[in-house]
Amino acid sequence: MSLSNCVNLNNSNLDGMSSDFLYHLNINVANTKDTQDIQKQFGDVRVICMGGTGRRMLELAKYLRLKLGISGEGEPIDLCEAGHRYTVYKVGPVLCASHGVGSSTCSVVLHELLKLVKYAKCQDPIFLRIGTCGGLGVKPGTVVVTKDAYNGYLRNEHEIPILGERVVRPASFHEQLIEDIVKYGTQADDGFETIKANTMSTDCFYEGQGRTDGAVCQYTEEQKMKFLQTAYEKGIRNIEMEATMMASLTLMAGVRAGDICVTLVNRLNGDQVTITMDEKHEFEERPFLIVGRFIKHLLNN
Amino acid sequence: MSLSNCVNLNNSNLDGMSSDFLYHLNINVANTKDTQDIQKQFGDVRVICMGGTGRRMLELAKYLRLKLGISGEGEPIDLCEAGHRYTVYKVGPVLCASHGVGSSTCSVVLHELLKLVKYAKCQDPIFLRIGTCGGLGVKPGTVVVTKDAYNGYLRNEHEIPILGERVVRPASFHEQLIEDIVKYGTQADDGFETIKANTMSTDCFYEGQGRTDGAVCQYTEEQKMKFLQTAYEKGIRNIEMEATMMASLTLMAGVRAGDICVTLVNRLNGDQVTITMDEKHEFEERPFLIVGRFIKHLLNN
Numbered sequence: 249m250s251l252s253n254c255v256n257l258n259n260s261n262l263d264g265m266s267s268d269f270l271y272h273l274n275i276n277v278a279n280t281k282d283t284q285d286i287q288k289q290f291g292d293v294r295v296i297c298m299g300g301t302g303r304r305m306l307e308l309a310k311y312l313r314l315k316l317g318i319s320g321e322g323e324p325i326d327l328c329e330a331g332h333r334y335t336v337y338k339v340g341p342v343l344c345a346s347h348g349v350g351s352s353t354c355s356v357v358l359h360e361l362l363k364l365v366k367y368a369k370c371q372d373p374i375f376l377r378i379g380t381c382g383g384l385g386v387k388p389g390t391v392v393v394t395k396d397a398y399n400g401y402l403r404n405e406h407e408i409p410i411l412g413e414r415v416v417r418p419a420s421f422h423e424q425l426i427e428d429i430v431k432y433g434t435q436a437d438d439g440f441e442t443i444k445a446n447t448m449s450t451d452c453f454y455e456g457q458g459r460t461d462g463a464v465c466q467y468t469e470e471q472k473m474k475f476l477q478t479a480y481e482k483g484i485r486n487i488e489m490e491a492t493m494m495a496s497l498t499l500m501a502g503v504r505a506g507d508i509c510v511t512l513v514n515r516l517n518g519d520q521v522t523i524t525m526d527e528k529h530e531f532e533e534r535p536f537l538i539v540g541r542f543i544k545h546l547l548n549n
Numbered sequence: 550m551s552l553s554n555c556v557n558l559n560n561s562n563l564d565g566m567s568s569d570f571l572y573h574l575n576i577n578v579a580n581t582k583d584t585q586d587i588q589k590q591f592g593d594v595r596v597i598c599m600g601g602t603g604r605r606m607l608e609l610a611k612y613l614r615l616k617l618g619i620s621g622e623g624e625p626i627d628l629c630e631a632g633h634r635y636t637v638y639k640v641g642p643v644l645c646a647s648h649g650v651g652s653s654t655c656s657v658v659l660h661e662l663l664k665l666v667k668y669a670k671c672q673d674p675i676f677l678r679i680g681t682c683g684g685l686g687v688k689p690g691t692v693v694v695t696k697d698a699y700n701g702y703l704r705n706e707h708e709i710p711i712l713g714e715r716v717v718r719p720a721s722f723h724e725q726l727i728e729d730i731v732k733y734g735t736q737a738d739d740g741f742e743t744i745k746a747n748t749m750s751t752d753c754f755y756e757g758q759g760r761t762d763g764a765v766c767q768y769t770e771e772q773k774m775k776f777l778q779t780a781y782e783k784g785i786r787n788i789e790m791e792a793t794m795m796a797s798l799t800l801m802a803g804v805r806a807g808d809i810c811v812t813l814v815n816r817l818n819g820d821q822v823t824i825t826m827d828e829k830h831e832f833e834e835r836p837f838l839i840v841g842r843f844i845k846h847l848l849n850n
Contacts (some may be wrong), residue, residue, distance in 0.1 A: 259766040268762065271822050272650070272754075303633045311723070330826075332604045333650060349634060352651020352752045352790055362764035400710030409701030410756045411768055411776040414689045451653045451752065453573075454660045455711045461569065463663035464801045465560040467712055475712040489653055500765045521572050525631075 253372040254323050255365050258500050260365070270360040274331030282473050283367045290368035295359055298354070299378045302326070302335035308378065308536055309337035315540040316340060333357075342543060344409040347377075350451060351493035358494065362501050374425065374546075375498055375505040378535040380528075381488035382445070382457065383511025384480050387532050388523060389440050391538060394419045394447040394507040397491035398484055399458050402448070406496035417496040419449075421453065422504040429506050431542035440534055445485035447507065448506040449492040457487050459519040475514055486511050508535045554673040556666050559801050563664070571661040575632030577784045585670045591669035596844050597662055599655070600679045603627070603636035605750040606645040609837055610638035611680065616841040617641060617848065624705050634658075643844060648678075648718040650795035651752060659795060663802050675726065675847075676799055676806040679836040681829075682748070682789035683758065685781050689824060690741050690832050692839060694731050695748040695808040698792035699785055701757050703749070703816025707797035720750075720796040723805040730807050733842035741835055748788035748808065760820040777816055787812050809836045 262268065268277040277286055297312075299305050309324040311343045318340040328336040328345075334357050337344040345361060347354040358375070365373045383390060396404045397419040406419040426444055433442025454462025458472040479487075491507050498505035513521050523531070563569065569578040578587055581833050598613075600606050610625040619641040629637040629646075635658050638645040641783025646662060648655040659676070666674045684691060697705045698720040707720040727745055755763025759773040780788075799806035811832045814822050824832070 257764050259761070259764060261761040261766055261770075265762065269821055269823075301633045332602045348649040348651075348654045350649075350651065350653020352653045353649045355752070356650050356754045359764040366764075400713070401715070402713050408753055408757060409751065409757055411772055412701070412703050412779070414702070450710065451656070452709055453657045456709060458712055460560070460562040461566065462661040463558050463560060463667075465562055465796065469562075471712055477819050478713070497765065520570055522570075 254369045255362065255373065255501065255503055257362060257366050258502070262366070263351045268367070271365060272333050272356050272361045273328045273336065273364070275328065275364060280367065283369070286364070287369050290364060291370060292341045293343055293365060293368065293370045293373055294546065296343045296345060296365065296373055296375045297378055298347050298357070298375065298540065300343050300347060300349055300380070302346040304532060305335055305337060305346045309339050309344045311536050312339045312342055312344070312540060312543065316544055321374055341547065347490070348490040351449065352451070354490045355493050355497065358497055362503070373503060375503055376538055376539055377490060377507045379488055379492055379507070379509040380489065380512050380532060381486040381509040382513050382515045383457060384476060384485050384487060384514070385516050386443070386485050386511055386514065387441070388511055388513055391433055391440060391442040391508060391510050391534050392447065392486040393426050393433070393442065393444050394421050394491050395426060395444050396446045397495045397502065398446055398448045398482060399492045400448070400450040402479060402482060406492040418499060419492040419495040420432050421495050421506050425504045425506050429508060429538060429542050432545070433538040438537070442538060443485060446483040447491040448479055448484045448487045450487065450489055453489065461519045487515065508532045508539060555670045556663065556674065556719065556802065556804055557802070558663060558667050560598040569664060569668070571664060573632055573634050573657050574629045574661045574665070574842040576629065576639065576665060580667050581668065584670070587665070587668045588670050591665060592671060593642045594644055594666060594669065594671045594674055597644045597646060597666065597674055597676045597843060598679055598840065599646050599648050599658070599676065601648060601650055601681070603647040605833060606636055606638060606647045610640050612643045612837050613640045613643055613645070613841060613844065617845055642848065645785050648791070652750065653747040653752070655791045656794050656798065659798055659801050663687065663804070674804060676804055677840055678791060678795055678808045680789055680791065680808070680810040680841055681813050681833060682787040682810040683787060683814050683816045684816070685777060685786050686817050687744070687786050687812055688742070689814055690835065691812050692734055692741060692743040692835050693748065693787040693810050693812060694727050694734070694743065694745050695722050696727060696745050697747045699747055699749045699783060700793045701749070701751040703780060703783060707793040718797040719800060720793040722796050722807055725804070726805045726807050730809060730839060739838070744841060747784040748792040749780050749785045749788045751788065751790055754790065762820045765809055788816065809840060811835045
């Protein structure tokens with residue numbers, strides 16, 4: 249197998265390890281020098297889709313089976329069930345992995361999936377996050393493909409404490425990949441809009457996103473609206489909890505990545521999610537449609 | 550019902566809301582002025598146990614049924630199943646709620662559980678996190694009850710961006726509560742140690758905790774050991790991903806809280822978790838034992 253498009257992670261220590269237990273995925277790489285078992289199981293993976301809930305990833309796996317015409321009997325199998333934390337389904341060359349809510353949990357599984365694609369010698373794998381989010385000045389149901397990811401300080405960067413020091417890293421997604429994805433979301437009869445825009449990403453759903461309906465709130469409605477307006481002026485059209493971490497970590501790892509989220513609420517009109525469960529379910533399927541088209545095109549070329 | 554020991558949250562906006570949809574728990578408080586339904590269902594709750602995985606919370610619910618002598622047929626029911634994100638079981642006056650990995654996801658459910666106990670008019674509820682963690686200079690299997698929570702900058706505080714500004718909050722747990730909990734973990738025939746110590750809490754399991762086996766690592770083993778040694782000198786004996794957020798948010802909300810974690814690895818000896826799944830399972834039950842004794846005593850007094 250050609251090594252030219254394999255993932256070269258930014259960590260030389262991994263080469264010195266004889267084995268690697270991907271703890272939260274419960275996948276044991278027993279021999280890092282000879283990963284034929286892992287290559288056999290995962291070596292064909294081209295796209296890793298990630299999303300918040302296991303249920304949604306199961307639905308995505310079923311959707312992609314149909315869309316990509318990949319055979320499979322019965323329910324897709326959760327490959328990481330024994331780890332009890334994340335669910336991972338494999339549909340041909342696509343993994344569908346859950347990551348929970350927010351960057352702390354998403355970071356754990358992303359580190360381990362990045363090591364997995366390295367050991368499996370996957371060729372130029374693409375990481376796509378498929379999520380739900382709050383919107384900013386866009387109609388609920390709009391799909392936003394993230395360009396630049398902003399943190400809770402409204403800065404286009406990811407901040408992380410490493411060995412006690414504040415480390416600041418760039419947090420943008422792959423430009424050409426974004427263009428390619430957006431292209432598959434602009435079909436006239438979709439009945440919804442897909443836009444390329446900036447995303448704010450926070451570690452706290454309530455205070456971090458300027459909501460006034462959390463357990464704690466020490467600011468006024470007026471201060472909140474001023475903050476959301478400033479975010480809007482920076483080209484931010486949606487708010488979620490993973491983008492800055494995901495953009496910065498995939499940039500560090502040298503893999504292409506995208507973040508495709510559907511908005512469930514327009515935060516300029518209120519904080520509470522008021523759509524029905526049926527509407528929510530229909531909205532959640534919109535990124536499936538776009539990502540499904542994108543992957544189908546990718547695999548056929 | 551006496552209102553004297555109800556939870557008074559630090560958010561006057563909640564009083565102005567006619568209804569409140571606890572979105573991630575999928576619990577609808579249809580009328581915040583008359584919460585009799587919610588009081589009927591949750592008003593007797595005295596203790597809210599939280600832990601990473603739904604599976605462990607189910608095991609805890611079953612354990613507490615036996616330990617507290619609370620009747621119940623069949624499997625405990627997940628009250629938040631329709632939300633697809635968190636699991637919540639109720640065993641008499643105890644809730645057992647999953648929170649996922651790390652403070653971002655834990656913060657979401659903690660905000661909503663705090664609002665739930667407010668609306669339900671629970672009397673002086675206690676929040677206990679029961680987790681697994683890395684250890685620092687202690688034998689794997691040791692249970693650590695957190696005193697002061699330190700962030701990744703080795704500061705005893707929680708940092709959170711709110712409306713674009715850096716907000717720093719105290720992050721310590723309730724002293725008397727800690728003493729009470731530790732007391733139930735010092736029985737001679739337990740076969741393990743329970744200690745009161747400081748905890749480091751990070752948003753990243755790999756780089757944030759100074760691991761050298763993540764997808765990315767830009768420091769040496771020597772620099773890592775120096776960092777862990779500095780942490781040790783600050784009285785830190787375990788490392789997890791929720792303590793600073795939990796301590797600061799419960800302090801802000803004016804409720805008592807504790808964090809009780811079992812160590813799975815001694816980070817001074819290495820980064821990888823090498824215990825067997827059976828050992829891990831046995832270790833995970835140790836905090837159950839302590840918390841079970843504590844709750845039994847609490848309910849009998």
